[in-house]
Amino acid sequence: MKKTILSIAVIAGLIFTSCSSNDDNPIVPSSSFELDADNFQGDIEDGEVTLSASETYILTGPLVVKSGAELFIPAGTTIKTDPNGASTSMYIAVERGAKIYIDGQANNPVVMTSGKATQSESDWGGLIICGDAPVNTGSNGDSEVGNLAYGGDNEIDDSGRINYLRIEYTGSKFSATKEFNGVSFFGVGSGTQVSNIFAYESGDDGIEFFGGTVNASNLAIVNAYDDSLDFADGYSGTITNVYISGISKAGIEGSNNGDNDVATPMTNAKLINVSIVKGDDAKFVASEQAINFKEGGGMQTYTNLFVSGIDTFAKLDEGSGATARIEAGEFMVNGIAFVTENNLTTDYVASENGAGNGADMPDWANEIE
Structure with missing residues (x-):
């Protein structure tokens, strides 16, 4: 009997202690950001914000993850824009020093899309990520849209993670020189x-890298109304498995620097397993060819590159910087140094299968779509 009374006393004491402890240490939210699924916008200034796949989030304005804060988006989450919102005011941006974790899964991606009943390219901005890695336009540049600082000297800078993202109907425009892309990487490390990104129906470029050192794999870009894939400003990295279809201007535009075509660090892009398919619709004309070797070009190497529907292989910058890169054999295509006089697709593309299935969408892209 004494043992029973003692046990009850101990349990009561534990309960009292637990309650007292909770009173002394109340649960504190991990971020001061007020998450409202029906009005998803504002600045995440601190801590961690985690979305729920059971909610559909309505993007009503700019959502900016500020330096030091983190945003987590689990598989199956959908973010839609306000159908009545101004197209240039709706975008998601990650500041230098902040992080985003997009954790989709095969056949269960995170989806960012237009909320309009009739969806179209340029319905909203897109996703912008800024980092602290080198660019050849100078540190502390301002992003083309969002006015966010980017660039630095940290080659291994970490802005988080993107895996299995479908992003649609992006690319709204302020002007001819100030436009959103599907996904923009500014100085990302x-x-x-x-x-595993599927960029669909972008009013400007599908995916663009402004400098930085980030590597990427499994990029599908379908129906972009400027260039499909773009890299510039000293981008240095490897991009593996790229499927491009529906090309308005260039399948891939690769540049060094628009103001100084020999600026350093020089663009040094390696692309492996790439399919570039013009597309059957008459509006996709590939006016700047499969590759637009632009603004000095930098160093570009393509391995297992497949091209369909485009006869002239490259549009070439005629400046001295680009000429020097070509003469030095720094524009390599399927093991062959590009030669200006031989500028037909048939000179460089033989039996390659590109991203996996030649002109057809590869299996890995279907998992994101």
């Missing part, structure tokens, strides 16, 4: 993980 190699510590960032980027894989």
